[in-house]
Amino acid sequence: MYDLNEIIKKTSETVVKAGSTFREDKINAYKRAIASESNLQAKWVMENILENAVVAEQRKSPLCDDTGIPHVFLEIGEKRIITGEMFEAIYEGIRDGLRKLPGRPMAVMGNDEERISQSEGLSSDPGDLEAAPLLVKYVKEDILRLHIIMQGGGPAIRGKTFRVFHKHKVSNVLDEIVEWSIESTEKLGCTPCTLAIGIGRSHFEAASMMLEAQVYGNYAIQNDMEKEITNRVNQRKIGALGLKGDTTVLATFMKVGPQRASGVRIVSMRPCCCFEPRIASVDL
Known part of the structure; x- marks a missing residue:
């Protein structure tokens, strides 16, 4: 049996880590970009x-004001189970983690119409911010592994599906994809970015693949298609904060899902900002 209090604790710690820490492969990617x-x-x-990332990790404080x-x-895993409890x-751990980070108060209050118009304002409690719908994947390993990804607003505005x-x-x-990426990175502002791309059979599947690409992406490992996208966007010399530098894109993470017999592919592209993907993982 799982210890529910331990799940709450681990999830809370993972939220804080995701919002305040660069992974090692990302740190090295920045070092390579700076050197060149x-x-x-x-x-x-x-x-x-x-x-900023070094200080944020030391203080366990947010990498960005838009905490996501x-x-x-x-x-x-094939021999693991999960219950409603x-x-x-997990959700309680997320609420606790948002309060400890702390997350920026972003929960919009009110009924459906009031939330759309934002007419009732925001909750002052960071823990009131609900997580996005949970994605579950079966894997052939003996694990129950939780990944928390903090998604900011700027990339969502500039993304496209x-x-x-x-x-x-x-x-x-x-x-x-390159055309979309150039257009979005020119307007994003918070570059250099990481391009997260999913290709699927439906909008939901493509967006899910885009999120999965962030979970499994590695800055030190790029396939030929990912390298081509990264290099072609970088050739436009948009650069960090649009200052015409050499590195607009640190890397491209792409996940290709199942495809249908059709003349179209559904593509979801997110230009993850200079702090994203903000991700941390834990085994429960």
């Missing part, structure tokens, strides 16, 4: 982003 950057202003920006919406990705413990006519060529899909 020819634009002194862009280099200075990235040095400060990295310094918690997105929960749960891996369940365990789900509630839409159909692409592939015409039986991978290059047509990649061309469209």
Whole structure:
């Protein structure tokens, strides 16, 4: 049996870690980008982003004022079980973690119409911010692993989920992704970014693949398609904070799901900002 109090504690700690810590592969990616950057202003920006990350981890304080919406990705091994009580413990841990981080108060109050118009204002309690719908994946390992991803507003504004006519060529899909990515990174502001891309059969599946790409992505490992997207966007010289530097994209994380016999592919692209993906994981 699982200890529900331990699940609450571990989840809370994971929320704080996700909101305040760069993973080691991301730190190294920034170091490589700084070392190769020819634009002194862009280099200075990235040095400060990295310094900010060091201080945030030491103090367990937010990497960014936009502390983000918690997105929960749960891996369940073939011999593991999860109950409704365990789900509630995870949600309670998220509430506790948001209060400890602390998360920026972003929970909009009121009924459906009032929440859309934001006419009733915001709750002052960071813990009132509900997590996004939980995603569950079966894995052939003996694990019950929780991933928390904190998703900010800027990338959500600049992201895109839409159909692409592939015409039986991978290059047509990649061309469209590059075009979207250039347009979004020019307007994002918080660059260098990490491109998270999902390709699926429906909007829901593509968006789920985009989130999964962030869970499994590694800055030190890029396949040929990911490298091509990263390099082509970087050739536009948008740079850190749009200062025309060499590095607009640190890396591309792409997850390709099952596909249907169709003339289109549904693509979801998120230009994760200079602090994203803000992610941490824990075994329950």
